[in-house]
Amino acid sequence: MKKYKKVISTVLGLAMVFSLTACGNTQTGTTAQTTETNTTEPAAQPTTEANTEQGSGDEIHISYSYWGTPDEAASVQEVADKYHEENPGIVVDIVCIPNEEYVTKLNTMAAANELPDCGIMSEAGVLDFGSKGLLADISDMYAGADAAPLDCITFKADGKPVAYSAANEVLVLYYNKDLFDAANVPYPSATEAMSWNEFVDTAKKLTIDVNGKNAGEEGFDPENIVQYGCTVDNWTWQLEVWALSNGGRWFSEDGKTCTINTPEVAESIQKVADLMNIEHVMPYRAGLTDDGVQSTICAGNIAMSTGGAWNIGTCLNGVDFNYGVARLPQMKNSVTICTGGPQVVFSQSKHPAEAMEFIKWYMKEENSWDSLIATGIWMPILEKYYTDEALTNSWIDNENFPEHEECVGALVDYAMNNAQSTCWYYTPHTNEFIELLRGVLGDVWTGDATAEDVLKDNYDALNAVFLGE
């Protein structure tokens, strides 16, 4: 018995000693590894040395992060392989991250000092990442080039460019032509924005209850609506366009002051909420999900819906009705907002120069033409595509787009002449600000509070978040 126990304790003791040595071994292993990387690191920095390294058979690997599905990543990898063919010394590896957790993942990678070399970046996180020193300086990317991206899609910190959007996107109005024809209502115009009252009246004619009566008629039953006239997407960041349309601003033009408590802003938000609670022409939306077009106009029972230009390629190409594109209605000014994820170089990169060359190459329209621009997901970034008719036609004259005249009026000219930068191009902390604003506006959508009251009551909190406190 005693002997038996002795054996057990010896075995256990040995096991313990073994596990300790095992620990020790791995530890020495990692130290060795770190010293190894430490020695290679300074060697990699001077370009000449890096080239010799490359000459000896090693290729430079740069990682590029991208949001999207594995299918999309495969098409991005094809483009990256093309770059490898043109530049044999450089291999680009694609890191694919789902869109909804993109910034989350990058934040975590940044904390672990494992950011990719370069990648696409979520608009609302750009200036924030910049202020933390996580973005490499790419301000001379277009130095000496004959064509630069549109000014309204250039991210600026203190007036200095920190990133360029890889795509241009504007908000527009989509409408279901079949529903308009059935109700015998004229289509919204692609060249002249309708006034807000005209918009509400049109929506009323297209909102139909279970008895076939529309919202303008006597005896309309708002409890049993089978077809709605419109959806104005209240997904929070898109509401900024209505403030501008109503002559207000969320933030001052220099991005230093928060002016969301002004009457123009409150009125612009209230008008959107009234579409649901007073006019009954818009289905209830809590403004919590980013599926504005998918869950509204694409479902086929809503006549008009605001959305982004990217929706032409992401969901409207699959609908079984005829749709058209028009300008957003206007409250006081005819305006839309533009945005687009930029390509950035992360400062944790060991090969910033190569990474910048790659994204500069990648941002050329021809490299994303087939997969993104011709399909209607991205709009070009260079001004010449908006001003040179031949280039414009090469872009919008294909089967993925609605009719030519509509596209010229509501996409090309609208983006060129009426688009203003979304707030994240010139002020940081928009991520947190929009998150808080989303919470604050909850009671406005349900009709339990007015926009004026909640913006007044929460101004201090909103302003504190805006200032990054």
Place this chain on the structure above:
Amino acid sequence: MKKQHKKKMHKDEVIVAYICLIPSIIGLIFLTYVPLAAVLGLSLTKWEGVGTPEWVGLANYVKLFTTDPYFVDSIKVTIYFSLIAVMGSMVYSLAVALLLNRKIPARGFFRAVFYLPYVLPAMAVYIGWSWLYEANFGLFNYVLSLLGIHKLKFIASSELVVPSLALIAVWLSGNLIVIFLAGLQNVPRVYHEAAEIDGANAWQKFTNVTIPCMTPIIFYNLLMALITNMQVVTPALALTQGGPGNSSRFISYVMYQYAFKSGKFSYACAISFVSFLLIGVFTVILFATSKSWIFYEGGDD
């Protein structure tokens, strides 16, 4: 001589016991206590994921309870949700377990049916429920409008969102049913027979025999359900994004939001530490009251 031998045996056993405990203690220290201490340490600094943490003392905690736009509300919402979800799932699963404990036809099938929600993937469950709850054309509202009742907004309304989410949590509590079932099968038949001989009816047998015998199981389930529900985050992530307003912004969601959406890791550490203390307080309260209502058959060991 014999006594000395016995003492030595005892000492050997102690040594073996400690040696056997070493792996689990190492695990506990490095996977639980060290991270916990690190969270406490980080929560006293300002650290946004990059650079070196900067010591700020209790500033994060002060900010949480004074100017933070979410935190105090999130505590209220979390406690509100936990109360409804815990009470609801305890009553529901005990009731279902009592029914499944009877000799009914296809008992195995029904046991599987009630356990099924627990093993379904969470995202699928929540998306399914979001269609039921949808404010304009959802199934529940379709039924309500057939009955001529005013439509309800369910998860899109700030009053109904927490009860609606708690209902999903109740529906998901299949694991509690299994534990209750096991407990019910351990209630000694002799007590029931004795009560029957004394002329007790079904309700009296339930309250005076079944419930007292079940108290240790009830306590265990209560504790587990409380801890799980205090950490609720999935419905907010999957369905509501914390809204409408802040009405479903649970503590864990606020923590997630600060840590991973905004990169304010040290601030999120402060939140998780407060959350830890809060759950700790509730657990201690539960343990403190347990002596007065738990009946252990084996005496007070």
